[in-house]
Amino acid sequence: MTLGALQSGADAATDEALAQAVQQGSQTALHRLVMRHHAPLFGFLYRLTGGDRALAEDLVQETMVRLLRGIGSYDGQRPFKPWLYQIAVNTTRDHYKRADTRYTASENGEIALVAGPQRLETAVIHQETMQEALTAMAHLPPHQREALLLRYAEGLSLAEIADVLDVPVGTVKSRLSLALKRLREQLTVKT
Numbered sequence: 001m002t003l004g005a006l007q008s009g010a011d012a013a014t015d016e017a018l019a020q021a022v023q024q025g026s027q028t029a030l031h032r033l034v035m036r037h038h039a040p041l042f043g044f045l046y047r048l049t050g051g052d053r054a055l056a057e058d059l060v061q062e063t064m065v066r067l068l069r070g071i072g073s074y075d076g077q078r079p080f081k082p083w084l085y086q087i088a089v090n091t092t093r094d095h096y097k098r099a100d101t102r103y104t105a106s107e108n109g110e111i112a113l114v115a116g117p118q119r120l121e122t123a124v125i126h127q128e129t130m131q132e133a134l135t136a137m138a139h140l141p142p143h144q145r146e147a148l149l150l151r152y153a154e155g156l157s158l159a160e161i162a163d164v165l166d167v168p169v170g171t172v173k174s175r176l177s178l179a180l181k182r183l184r185e186q187l188t189v190k191t
Helices: 003-008 015-023 027-048 053-073 080-097 120-138 142-153 158-165 169-190
Strands: none
Touching: 015 027, 015 053, 015 080, 027 053, 027 080, 027 142, 053 080, 080 142, 080 158, 120 142, 120 169, 142 158, 142 169, 158 169
């Protein structure tokens, strides 16, 4: 894809085409990729870190830096989103492996009230339910939480999750099954 074609149809350009343009030095393509994926990636990392907004923001930034550093090794035949989320998962794992963060857990349970025409009671119930779900997810082992969020929050297929986590599809299915079972148990006990 030429730069002119990229600029004229940038909104319709696939992630893969944008990534290939970034490999050729296009700042416009990089900007579009970042703008397209920043918010969803933040949401994923926010949930993955148990609702720690500041940590999620830091991890998004680090993921984008790693994306830029590693863009030369990106294979345009591979779907971009699983490649990006693999970087994000590895960045998060690296963060938790460091000695200064290894044994800390987020106590921050910030959830914004749902905006819009909903009644206040509905928004408060939604916030409480989301807080309970985040708290329950925080008690899951990291490998189960990763699989759960990639599947249900990010909509990746089982094969894509297996690719992101570098495990067989059967392992992904097992992790999802165990995660859902543990969440049901934790949420049932609280109600």
